[in-house]
Amino acid sequence: NAGVTQTPKFQVLKTGQSMTLQCAQDMNHNSMYWYRQDPGMGLRLIYYSASEGTTDKGEVPNGYNVSRLNKREFSLRLESAAPSQTSVYFCASILFHTLGGRYNEQFFGPGTRLTVL
């Protein structure tokens, strides 16, 4: 099991460029999430997908779009990147039943470090 994978690991964009961050999980989880992490801010939810075919906004959705391509994959798109979107982006998925004592545990990917110039 690879768990939650994200590509790319690093990316530098110019203002106005677009890109898609990819996330995939091989744990058969139903729900997936995109967070951003900024210094001193903790993590903030951008979008989430409770199940395949559904998506909903989180705390900071402006400037982003998402696609839940299938149960495994959840992508985050920046249509016109801005310097304020410089951040580390984490994808997560959740297991909604007890497994070895864990319950509703969110598994996080390794992150994508994005810089917008």
Place this chain on the structure above:
Amino acid sequence: ELKVEQNPLFLSMQEGKNYTIYCNYSTTSDRLYWYRQDPGKSLESLFVLLSNGAVKQEGRLMASLDTKARLSTLHITAAVHDLSATYFCAVSKVGGSEKLVFGKGTKLTVNP
């Protein structure tokens, strides 16, 4: 609106000492999580606390939850250098599809 506050935000302590990190949240919650993050790395799940009075321990870390006070604590016993990291608490909204609201994190440095 659910808000999560951690304190302290920075903690420098000596090896062998004990200390507690506090996590307060503003509204009723389903679950409370504690995570550890090493520099440049992802988040590692430490504890999931489900109910009032829940206490979980692993090694030198012990987490507890008081839902009436809307307070969770992460207690560090006899700190060692390997515990140096940033610790986050996060709270899920009731019936909220496990959307987590995170505290700002506590950066712990354990000095020899």
